[in-house]
Amino acid sequence: MTGVRIAGVGLTHFGKHPERTGRDLFAEASEHAFADSDVSHDDIEALYYGNFMGELAEHQGHQGPLMAEAAGVRAPATRYESACASSGVAIRQAVKDVRNGEADAILVGGAERMNNLGTAGTTEALAIAADDLYEVRAGITFPGAYALMARAYFEKYGGSKEDLAHIAVKNHEHALPNEHAQFQKEISVEQALDAPMIAEPLGLFDACPITDGASAAVLVSDEYAEEHGLDAPVSITGTGQGGDRMALQGRKHLARSPAAEEAAEEAYAEAGIDASDVDVAEVHDCFTIAEVLALEALDFYAPGEGIGAARRGETTRDGERPVNLSGGLKAKGHPVGATGTSQLVEMTRILRGDHPNSDAVPDAKTGVAHNAGGTVASATVHVLEVQE
Amino acid sequence: MTGVRIAGVGLTHFGKHPERTGRDLFAEASEHAFADSDVSHDDIEALYYGNFMGELAEHQGHQGPLMAEAAGVRAPATRYESACASSGVAIRQAVKDVRNGEADAILVGGAERMNNLGTAGTTEALAIAADDLYEVRAGITFPGAYALMARAYFEKYGGSKEDLAHIAVKNHEHALPNEHAQFQKEISVEQALDAPMIAEPLGLFDACPITDGASAAVLVSDEYAEEHGLDAPVSITGTGQGGDRMALQGRKHLARSPAAEEAAEEAYAEAGIDASDVDVAEVHDCFTIAEVLALEALDFYAPGEGIGAARRGETTRDGERPVNLSGGLKAKGHPVGATGTSQLVEMTRILRGDHPNSDAVPDAKTGVAHNAGGTVASATVHVLEVQE
Numbered sequence: 001m002t003g004v005r006i007a008g009v010g011l012t013h014f015g016k017h018p019e020r021t022g023r024d025l026f027a028e029a030s031e032h033a034f035a036d037s038d039v040s041h042d043d044i045e046a047l048y049y050g051n052f053m054g055e056l057a058e059h060q061g062h063q064g065p066l067m068a069e070a071a072g073v074r075a076p077a078t079r080y081e082s083a084c085a086s087s088g089v090a091i092r093q094a095v096k097d098v099r100n101g102e103a104d105a106i107l108v109g110g111a112e113r114m115n116n117l118g119t120a121g122t123t124e125a126l127a128i129a130a131d132d133l134y135e136v137r138a139g140i141t142f143p144g145a146y147a148l149m150a151r152a153y154f155e156k157y158g159g160s161k162e163d164l165a166h167i168a169v170k171n172h173e174h175a176l177p178n179e180h181a182q183f184q185k186e187i188s189v190e191q192a193l194d195a196p197m198i199a200e201p202l203g204l205f206d207a208c209p210i211t212d213g214a215s216a217a218v219l220v221s222d223e224y225a226e227e228h229g230l231d232a233p234v235s236i237t238g239t240g241q242g243g244d245r246m247a248l249q250g251r252k253h254l255a256r257s258p259a260a261e262e263a264a265e266e267a268y269a270e271a272g273i274d275a276s277d278v279d280v281a282e283v284h285d286c287f288t289i290a291e292v293l294a295l296e297a298l299d300f301y302a303p304g305e306g307i308g309a310a311r312r313g314e315t316t317r318d319g320e321r322p323v324n325l326s327g328g329l330k331a332k333g334h335p336v337g338a339t340g341t342s343q344l345v346e347m348t349r350i351l352r353g354d355h356p357n358s359d360a361v362p363d364a365k366t367g368v369a370h371n372a373g374g375t376v377a378s379a380t381v382h383v384l385e386v387q388e
Numbered sequence: 389m390t391g392v393r394i395a396g397v398g399l400t401h402f403g404k405h406p407e408r409t410g411r412d413l414f415a416e417a418s419e420h421a422f423a424d425s426d427v428s429h430d431d432i433e434a435l436y437y438g439n440f441m442g443e444l445a446e447h448q449g450h451q452g453p454l455m456a457e458a459a460g461v462r463a464p465a466t467r468y469e470s471a472c473a474s475s476g477v478a479i480r481q482a483v484k485d486v487r488n489g490e491a492d493a494i495l496v497g498g499a500e501r502m503n504n505l506g507t508a509g510t511t512e513a514l515a516i517a518a519d520d521l522y523e524v525r526a527g528i529t530f531p532g533a534y535a536l537m538a539r540a541y542f543e544k545y546g547g548s549k550e551d552l553a554h555i556a557v558k559n560h561e562h563a564l565p566n567e568h569a570q571f572q573k574e575i576s577v578e579q580a581l582d583a584p585m586i587a588e589p590l591g592l593f594d595a596c597p598i599t600d601g602a603s604a605a606v607l608v609s610d611e612y613a614e615e616h617g618l619d620a621p622v623s624i625t626g627t628g629q630g631g632d633r634m635a636l637q638g639r640k641h642l643a644r645s646p647a648a649e650e651a652a653e654e655a656y657a658e659a660g661i662d663a664s665d666v667d668v669a670e671v672h673d674c675f676t677i678a679e680v681l682a683l684e685a686l687d688f689y690a691p692g693e694g695i696g697a698a699r700r701g702e703t704t705r706d707g708e709r710p711v712n713l714s715g716g717l718k719a720k721g722h723p724v725g726a727t728g729t730s731q732l733v734e735m736t737r738i739l740r741g742d743h744p745n746s747d748a749v750p751d752a753k754t755g756v757a758h759n760a761g762g763t764v765a766s767a768t769v770h771v772l773e774v775q776e
Contacts, residue, residue: 052449056443059515059520062471062518062762065632065633065634068631069634069638076631076647076766077631077766078468080466080467081449081450081469083449096484096488097484100484100488100490102484127447128442128443128447128448129449129450132447133409241434241466243456243462243464243465246453246457263464373450373453374450374453377450377454378452378453378464
């Protein structure tokens with residue numbers, strides 16, 4: 001086995017680009033990743049690409065070859081779909097293939113076009129990530145599903161709408177200097193609490209927005225990096241994936257996310273670390289309660305303890321372990337298929353020291369990225385470490 | 389690296405099951421694969437699953453965790469989508485992970501539900517495998533695209549509608565004893581030639597049908613097979629994947645399939661064989677002309693020579709290298725996401741000697757399975773060999 005280096009990363013602006021196609025967005029993100037990497041397009045041996053709802057939003061499946069073309073890459077391309085963890089699973093496979101010598105250089109990434117469907121259309125399209133027979137036909141959508149999880153959490157462990165508001169406020173604050181973020185706008189706890197209710201107890205500011213965008217990263221082997229004299233200080237040292245029953249009705253409890261726990265356990269074991277070694281994290285906060293579940297799945301907090309982390313200031317940029325310095329899905333935005341790779345992009349920059357929020361963690365050596373699909377029926381966790 | 393054994397295989401009947409869901413179909417196929425394998429559900433470390441158009445046919449994305457549940461497997465699950473090569477790419481990743489020691493036992497498979505959309509609805513849904521901007525909006529559907537390829541082939545190399553008819557007749561004949569086949573019905577060259585035209589020069593019998601069905605296989609490492617005393621004589625000794633420009637307009641020529649050529653070259657190199665070593669093949673004959681392109685991509689014939697193979701009797705069950713003994717997509721049926729694994733299932737049985745057509749190749753030791761997506765913008769090839 002060889003080590004896996006992140007040679008270059010790229011993003012589009014996350015936001016409303018209803019006039020741009022998925023291929024246009026991915027072409028831009030991958031161009032940035034190549035420019036950042038000093039890796040030649042010709043050296044790429046595969047594209048692993050995440051997309052969730054292109055069939056519905058663009059009448060476009062089979063996006064692998066399409067996106068290879070958009071990226072200017074002449075290599076076999078595979079599309080991964082695991083709902084909101086679509087590019088998380090793509091990254092995982094790239095990591096496995098590079099470390100096992102199957103390829104020396106792989107392009108990973110994802111894109112999603114959502115705004116062209118409108119809010120109601122997007123909500124309906126997103127529902128394909130839930131169980132159509134047992135959840136969607138019963139009338140549930142994702143805000144409702146995460147509201148049930150929040151209620152179960154409050155019931156079991158305590159916590160309040162105000163605790164959740166502090167997560168939204170934190171992530172909006174983190175996004176302020178992030179030029180890729182959909183919202184570079186401060187909000188207050190009062191604003192979050194006063195916002196229109198979506199699904200009790202979740203209000204408008206507890207939910208991530210509808211976002212168009214793309215992300216890309218070039219992964220190479222240690223040998224390739226050395227041979228080409230690349231400046232690629234960050235490695236992926238652990239990958240984990242977990243799965244759970246699809247529908248909430250099949251879960252043991254709604255207030256935890258065992259799929260992410262399993263993913264974290266596997267990724268930490270591979271990297272030879274535990275939670276206490278992690279300096280900084282990007283987690284999947286599609287709703288504020290999801291950040292709480294993530295903090296606990298990553299073993300940063302015992303069950304029931306994560307809810308107060310933002311309120312206590314522990315996960316803010318001035319806290320001991322900042323979470324979602326990018327702004328998270330909440331404020332940076334959530335173009336579904338792009339999100340997993342986007343977290344990798346942000347974490348790479350944070351650890352390299354060239355992220356606008358790198359100054360919050362100047363000594364950070366170890367970061368994690370946590371990506372979840374559906375109501376965490378699937379999850380991936382990746383450990384990133386700065387190599388000395 | 390370790391070897392990769394096919395421990396067990398399973399299929400549903402291929403045909404019209406408009407009242408059965410995708411999960412119901414996959415549950416049945418995987419149950420057969422487990423029963424055939426002597427591998428415990430608990431030993432499965434991952435599910436790699438292919439599905440193409442579940443978003444449109446069942447309003448269901450995120451099928452990985454859903455299908456793990458249907459199969460009774462508690463393991464991380466990933467859905468692969470590469471149009472008609474969806475489970476081909478899933479198999480490829482499973483092969484890589486098993487041979488590299490990432491997992492000892494992986495369930496692969498696929499399912500597709502199509503008939504519930506009707507013929508026009510299915511044709512429209514299938515079009516998402518083509519380039520929406522540059523092909524679909526110009527009015528082309530897959531019968532039209534393959535008709536262009538057939539015309540280009542005839543123009544460049546010669547050949548006739550009658551040559552194609554012989555392929556349909558052969559594959560229908562092969563399907564006669566296959567209880568899983570959608571059509572167990574003999575047809576004549578005259579019937580094929582007299583059938584309604586779909587897209588000149590392709591008539592009704594040049595096209596595969598619309599099919600519901602599922603397929604599954606359990607792949608294990610040599611060590612696992614030995615340790616558990618499994619009777620698993622067939623190994624996957626080579627995997628290859630190729631990619632091409634998505635839209636026909638971007639191709640160098642329409643009368644060849646370079647993505648499949650690349651896939652074959654890679655798979656043969658891994659297995660240490662060449663085309664002359666291959667005793668029997670399952671190829672992706674979504675249209676009769678596609679079988680011709682496959683025969684040439686697999687280097688069984690030089691460009692321009694494949695068109696007459698069936699007519700000359702070389703690829704029939706009595707020929708020197710029978711092709712599509714299962715009946716192929718043409719007569720066995722083509723539930724898109726299930727097809728790649730289905731070819732693996734059929735080839736395993738052919739080589740093990742327990743296929744109804746095994747008697748056609750009693751001494752066969754080496755087989756290949758060729759799976760293609762779209763107009764061969766993506767392709768996989770796998771080499772299967774009987775271990776002594």
